[in-house]
Amino acid sequence: MPWQPVIGLEVHVQLKTKSKIFSPAPTVFGAEPNVQANVVDLALPGVLPFLNDEVVNMAIKFGLGAHATINKRSVFARKHYFYPDLPKGYQISQNKFPIISGGYIDIPVANDKIKRVKLTRAHLEEDAGKSIHYEGENKSGIDLNRAGMPLLEIVSEPELRSASEAVTFLKTLHNLVQYLDICDGNMQEGSFRCDANISIRLSEEHEFGTRVEIKNINSFKFVEQAINYEIERQTDCIKHSEEIVQETRLFDSAQKVTKSMRSKENAHDYRYFAEPDLPPLLIEQETIDKIRHSMPELPWDKKQRFIEQYELSDYDAAILTADKNIAYYFENVCKETKASNKITANWIAGELMGQLNKTGASIKNCPISANYMAEMLDKIADGTISGKIGKTVFEELWLGKQTVAEIISSKGLSQISDPKELEQVIQEIINKFPSQVGEYKSGKDKLFGFFVGQVMQVTKGRANPGLLQEMLKNLLSK
Amino acid sequence: MQDDANNPEKKVISDEEIKKIAQLSMLNLNQDELEMLKTDFGNTLKLFETLEKKDVDSVEVSYESSKISQPRRNDEVLHDNKTQKQQNADTSPYFNKKTGYFDVPPVIETE
Amino acid sequence: MLHKLSLKQLHDGLKNKDFTSKELTGHYLDRIAKHDVNLNSFISVTSEHALAQAQEADKIIQRGEQTGMLTGIPIAQKDIFCTKGIKTTCCSKILAEFTPPYDATVIKKYQENNSIMIGKTNMDEFAMGGSNENSYFGLCANPWDLTRVPGGSSGGSASAVAARLCPGATGTDTGGSIRQPASFCGISGIKPTYGRISRYGMIAFASSLDQAGPMAPSAEDLAIMLQAMAGKDSQDMTSANIEVPNYLSYINESLKGKKVGLPKEFFQDGLDDKIRSKIEDAIEVLKQQGVEFVEISLPNSVLAVPTYYIIGPCEASSNLARYDGVRYGYRTNNPKNLESLYKDSRAEGFGDEVKRRILIGTYALSSGYYDAYYQKAQKIRKVIKEDFDKAFEKVDLILGPTTPSFAYKIGAMTKDPVKMYLGDIFTIPANLAGLPGMSIPVGFSNNMPIGMQLIGKAFAEPEMLNMAHIYQQNTDWHTQIPEKYTT
DSSP, rough: OOOEEEEEEEEEOOOOOSBBSSOOOHHHTOOSTTTTTTTTTTTOOOOTOBBBBBHHHHHHHHHHHHOOOOOOEEEEEEEEEOOOOOOTTTEEEEOOSEEEEEEEEEEEETTTTEEEEEEEEEEEOOOEEEEOTTTTTSOOEEEEEEEOOEEEEEOOOBOOOSSSHHHHHHHHHHHHHHHHTTTTOOOOTTSSEEEEEEEEEETTOOOOOOOOEEEEOOSHHHHHHHHHHHHHHHHHHHHTHHHHHHHEEEETTTTTTTEOOHHHHTTTTOOOOETTTTTEEEOOOOHHHHHHHHHOOOOOHHHHHHHHHSOOHHHHHHHHHHHHHHHHHHHHHHHHSSSSSHHHIIIIIIIIIIHHHHHHGGGGGSSSSSHHHHHHHHHTTSSSOOOOOHHHHHHHHHTTTTHHHHHHEEETOOOOHHHHHHHHHHHHHHHOHHHHHHHHHOOTTTTTHHHHHHHHHHHHBOOHHHHHHHHHHHHTTO | HHHHOOOGGGOOHHHHHHHHHHHHTTTOOOHHHHHHHHHHHHHOOOOOOOGTTOTTTTTOOOOOOOSSHHHHHHHHOOOOOHHHHHHHHHTTTTBOOOOOOOOESOOOOOO | OOGOOOHHHHHHHTTTTTTTTHHHHHHHHHHHHHHHHHHHEEEOOOHHHHHHHHOOOOOOOOTTOOTTTTTTOEEEEETBBTTTTTTOOOOGGTTTOOOOOSSHHHHHHHHTTTTTEEEEEEEEEGGGGGGSSSSSTTTOOOOOOTBBBSSSSSSSHHHHHHTSSSSHHHHHHHHSTTHHHHHHOOOOOEEEOSBOOTTBBBOOTTTTEEEEEEESSSHHHHHHHHHHHHHHOOHHHHHHSSOHHHHHHHHTTTOOOEEEEEEEGSSTTTTTHHHHHHHHHHHHHHTTTTOEEEEEEGGGGGGHHHHHHHHHHHHHHGGGGOSSSSSOOOOOOOOOSHHHHHHHHHHHSOOHHHHHHHHHHHHHHTTTTIIIIIIHHHHHHHHHHHHHHHTTOOEEEEEESSOOSSSBTTTTTTTTTHHHHHHHTTHHHHHTOOOOEEEEEEEEEEEEEEEEEEEEEETOOHHHHHHHHHHHHHHHHOOOOEEEEEE
């Protein structure tokens, strides 16, 4: 009997502000340890938190993007636990009164359907620091540069039903926060990470099973693996009549398994109470309205517009808007090129995104500028080069050394569209293969492709395909 | 104080409970301290008993002193990394000038 | 006899060049050297720093620049305020070697006023206590009787001012820590409205209750000091965005027609008869100035002590979690592991009273008890505040005793912390309600001073200082100095 997984996600989105949530220290990644932790971040005696306005604006932006309620009054609270990377002995977070309540994210699921995943809430909090272990020494080091980085924790309802749904949800959310320009989305640096709550049950009608939390998963792949492992583990437990323990587990990405954290870690008593150093966060309607009016186009709106404005298929539009920088690139190329939107879309979704994936490069530092891409597509459109040759040009452009024109001329890649020149080549081939010509003429039509291939071989693929077809037909029938 | 400790009426908190609270508070207490604190604890809880009679179920707690939102900080960096490093070295005896970390006994990663 | 002058007189003297700031500072440093051996009101005397500041102040005065009221005048700072480059310990072993890299806003403001910081005063560890007996740096004595406590937690400041080792000092008041020692030592002290003075750099005990304030012989002195300390601070989001009035300009207003409430709960059986009679005398003085008195009731004020001893420790348990031996402060020797680093550093670094309050606070916040204690205390706090709101519909100010008894003998209360807690019964309500409260001396009994408390509406400091000043214009209790310290 198939068991139904019930999955809810808690996503930690690092907001891309210049300074920290409660201090004016910088948020740049990768600095020397502890140099970006000021008196407030270090929790020196007597310091007080001072709320960064931009953090609030970004949370509002998210709330608007996720169709959620922006609470005009939210309350910061202290969450207590002792850990060396938590300087105050408490984390300033929001508990009973978060800044954002409700909302939803629509995600694509099988058969071109859309699933609406409800959000429980999103609240503001500060990040903790990090600890490292000194190699070969019996001590650790604490780095508090990350302490006080602004986080928006987004909590979904337990409405996801498979690992792949969870990943789709995460990807949609990941895309949204980047569209909103509130997070750099860098998962390796931990700017976007998630905890997953998983339980299983017999079917829709049954109550939720015992919930297990997997903490701190920082890649889409790991999310999928961790959830799938956990579903299997829990199903096994039930099959063997073992009890599923409500606990926190960690994902071991090397062994691809989840492991129980020590029970002590589960025995937290956070002793939340309203943060007396910060008055309740009051948001005026005016602020919300102002942000609403300056909202960027959201991914689903952009997709719809692409379908209408560029007459793209749903599929193409989805691919091109899945990353706002790709979408931006696409629109820039469209503006410049004479090529059709469909061809432009094919090139970007196919060749370009393939290359980005293969090399791990990001569209933002893509070696082929939108201008060059447009120019290349123009050369295909006007017949200077064939689509096939275009791929060679593309590869050369990727190296970033030459312009489109330089590549075409230096490699002699321009298409042979001169009938005289082409006729000469065709004639040579006809002369070279008299028996095949005979066979063709006696009705073996299939041999036409053979002649095309021969011409292409001789011209190194530069023959204008349309012209070649036409001339070859004529000359062979003579 | 010792007399109070022997007064069963004042013992309203168990050894186990006070140990749990000491653990949550991250305080290492020896037996004498435990006894003393337990007694004081009990007396303090007795003091709190006067609140039990007061019915405040219908009272709503509010935290704000003002209905107007407090000004928030502009998102500006006011910081110098170099100065901070020196400050860390000056303020903390546990700051490792070589590595830049605050050194502590091993933080055992949970398995 | 410079130490008998008020702040205003000192200001005039400096301005008229009757003496220099260096001379004045030197005079007080000499007095500290001579008298503080017995009092222990200072835990550090910042002579060099003070003399250098005095030299700067003298230059400013020499140049004839427009000088503030505190230019060149030495003030002592409670050791709860962070001072850049100068040890700040909160009188705890856990911070005994701590030197902050920054100045508290209060310290900055005194600097901006070109005032001289003469030293840091003794206090109960982390401001927890009412007798100064919880200081890691030892007892502090009451100048009126060296066998008695000066009160607390701002005991060092009260003792130093009473003995005229400084013309004024700062204190902090979470449940009475300015008013009670002021009362015990026969000086004036005001805890302003919550939010009136920035808490930035003031080491936190209970964030929703802590408030800094001045301590000095007279209400006029307090007005001058409060002027320097008050104001919105961009580094403290709980500081009030309300304009600071000119306190001195209001101080001489007539009291005619002012209505003062006498809460019947403050005059019940527990009150010492001598204190009651001195308060009654003071009421007579004020009546002659045209003040009307009416009985009022603050029915829930009887719940203030237990409410406070829940909220205070809850916030304290949280505020003191940062002292873990990881980044600064005391660390146990050779901790065998991380847990020992935490538990032993904290166990060795904190004193008994601090531990008691951390434990109580942790308990009251812990799962299963939160509603019964913390949540309930917050609700009662609101009810107590509403009592005041109601009372202030009828009266301008509230008057009563500051403490139910005088300064007691050193050691008399140490065995029973709860009994000591009950000594805060009259001061705590103002903290819970966030209202300004002040204490002024109204007489003596057996040579020990008695204090009277005024409580005002939020930001009613001008009215309170005004009433206290007019009272002091008609009495001389505030000018009394213990005999040993007159010369």
